[in-house]
Amino acid sequence: MPTLATTNFNILLSVLGGWLSLFGSVSYLFKGSFYLSEAPISLLVGVALSPRAANFIRPLEYALGSPDKLASITLALSRLVLGVQLVLAGVQLPSRYLRRQWRPLALLVGPVMAAMWIVASLLVWALVPDLPLLHALAVGACVAPTDPVLSSLIMKGRFADRNHPKGLQDLVVAEAGANGALAYPFLFLALYLIKCLGDGSGDGSAAEHHGGGGGGARAAVGQWFGEAWGYAVLLGIVYGAVVGWLARELLRRAEERRFVDRQSFLVPAVSLALFVVGTCGMIGSDDALACFAAGSAFAWDDRFRLDALDDSLQPTADMLLTVPVFLWYGAVCPWEAFRASPVVPLGKLVALAVLVLLARRLPWVFLLHWFIPPIGQARQAVFVGFFGPVGVSAIFYLYVALGFLRTLDVDGKPRADVRLLPEAVTVVVWFTTICSTFIHGLSIPFGKIGHFLPGTASRDPSPPFGPLGSPASSAHGDEPGTGLRRSVFRARGSSGPKVQPRPGEAVPDRRKASHYGKDVLVDVVEASQVAPAHASVPCERRMIRLPDEPTMAGTRETCGHGRAER
Structure with a gap:
């Protein structure tokens, strides 16, 4: 007699396929008419299907009841989505864009990025009770970068084409790609200082006493330059650029000899991301930055971008990854911790998220927009400054930080001076990400309804x-x-x-x-x-x-x- 096989795998595939089909059938209605992206909608659906409601998506069961394995799954999914999105961001840029527009990009990923990190860290330090400054620097580094996944959703589609010139769209895509990958050194500067200085006393005695190894600020800065900048960032850039160049040459030669068909011609943009994420993960380099470098090098001569203008494989792959990751985030987000966290009260958490989204980026972009030619008007500066969402990249850096903090455990227990940091960074980063997903995802439709969001003049x-x-x-x-x-x-x-x-x-x-x-x-x-x-x-x-x-x-x-x- 036939029996029902209601396994987690079958249920998950049914839910995912059903939601993708349902959303795809009304996608233009949401995105073209209401200006709603798939991110906030999928996040709400993930909550509705989680164990808190319908219980169709059961993340803890997939992780065999282990919170550490659940964190590993979330990190892996975030790495995958971020890597593919960063390669696609590099591929979408016009020919030699990074070389032609390096000055405005340097301002955005240099002074503006540093200001975003400092402002976010100071807000965390001011509003989270009893949190040391070094810990606040680590939390601020997670929420500082602009998320390339949410940025691409905002800068694509009918609203962006109608209101923003192509040059401004390219700048935001390029800045989000580089910005989202360059938070690595900011995060690890704080983490190495925490490792070597302990509670921030400066002499390293606290860290040595608690098993951190000590060494003081000099050891922390040495590790930061050697491991974070040298091995992770610089190696990631060089490796990604070389792999992207090799992939471009391989595809060009195969095309000239007519070895490749049309279907296979479009695959390398996605397969390149998978290869770079996997290989960089094995060697321990910055796979996010390597993916952006690989995508930029792959489309450096504009050949692939122009040949792929009439195909939809890349947007399709983008949607197939974006929808599942936000479904997953809605199911695994620690919603209960927002209300009952002993680290930060809910009222201060709300104030912190709002202030981070308003103050970490907008003032600095507005002040410097005179030196950024693609941002030609004050209204465009306000838009670019406000729409710096916190999303997948923040969750990625959150679990990178949690993994590093676990290496500081003593006898299987958290080090005494960082005992509250994992909960603080988890609550703040998750809550800010959720707020950003809804605020940035709903600002355009509500702005169009209320006529209070000025449109930027398009060329x-x-x-x-x-x-x-x-x-x-x-x-x-x-x-x-x-x-x-x-x-x-x-x-x-x-x-x-x-x-x-x-x-x-x-x-x-x-x-x-x-x-x-x-x-x-x-x-x-x-x-x-x-x-x-x-x-x-x-x-x-x-x-x-x-x-x-x-x-x-x-x-x-x-x-x-x-x-x-x-």
């Missing part, structure tokens, strides 16, 4: 596509950030004037309207506008777009430079 002359059946008001225009010419017409039987092409412009292909609606967007684009400089024979591309596709999806082209028909 892009063409507005984005509206819902299917409601194309942009301009019949002709350049696609945001692509330079593509767009033509819009209405299908047979639909109302509205027909748009005639301009002189010399390709005539739109009048295809039969699909069942999605009466209005159909069809483009005929000359491939010389998007193909790499080495292309010798132009291609003709035709497509029917879904409403949120600013680039070419589902294309069919015939090229004379070695590209087979798709």
Whole structure:
């Protein structure tokens, strides 16, 4: 007789697949019309499906009842999502972007990043009772970096295309990628000082007495330069850049010899992230920074980015990782600790999270925006300064810090002077991440409703596509950030004037309207506008777009430079 196999694996796959299918079916409604990203929605769904409610997602059972194994799973998932997102961030940047825009990026990841760390640490020190300054520096380092995962959700889609010029979007993506990876030295400066100085007395006697090894500030700074900067940061940059360059050359040579098909051509961006995360994890280097360096080196000549404009593998992989990680965060977040924590009262915790999100970044970006050319207006400076979310990168650094603190245990017990630090950093980082996910995720829709969020002037002359059946008001225009010419017409039987092409412009292909609606967007684009400089024979591309596709999806082209028909 058949029996039900309600195992954790079957339940988890059912829940994950069901939610991905459900959200995917209404994704444009949420993201295109309501400006809601998948992060806050998935976080709420994770809470609803956790053991606190429906009990479909059971994280502690997956970890065999071990909190340490649960922490390892959360760290591994955060590393994976962060690594893939950082590679994609590097791949999305225009050709040689880091070399051309190194000055504004240096300001954002240098003085601004240091100010974010100091301000966040001082706020933690002021609002968390009885927390030493060194401990506050460690907590502040976890919440200081801008999260590339949440930043990419904010800087993609209809709202970003309508309100922000392409140069500003590229700057935010690049800054979030470098910023999210460069918190490593800030965190380990505090951790090495805690290890060598103990309670911060300065002579190292407390740390030596409690098993920390002592050595004083000189030993801490020596380890910081040698291990954090030398082995983790510099090695990570060099390793990631070399791997990215090798992957680019391998793909180029394979493409020239026609060894690779279209499906495999798009895979390296994701597989590169998996390889770098795994190998850097084995050698103990900074895999986040290595992933960003690898993505930037991989797309340095713009060949891959331009060839992948008309494909959706990367956004699909991004969504397939973002939704599960926030489902997981909603299920594993220590919600009970927020109300009953002996380290920090709930009222101060709320005040701390709000002040961190408002004061750690906004004032410094606004003060320095005159020296950052892509931020051309004060309103853009306010937007860039406010939208510096705390997310996956903070959870990643949280569990990195907890793992380091476990190495300071004496006889299997936490060292006396750091006994309360694990709980303090856990509560503060988790609560700030949850607040940032909702505040930054809901600011745009509430701002649009209340008309109190000023839009930034876009240099892009063409507005984005509206819902299917409601194309942009301009019949002709350049696609945001692509330079593509767009033509819009209405299908047979639909109302509205027909748009005639301009002189010399390709005539739109009048295809039969699909069942999605009466209005159909069809483009005929000359491939010389998007193909790499080495292309010798132009291609003709035709497509029917879904409403949120600013680039070419589902294309069919015939090229004379070695590209087979798709």
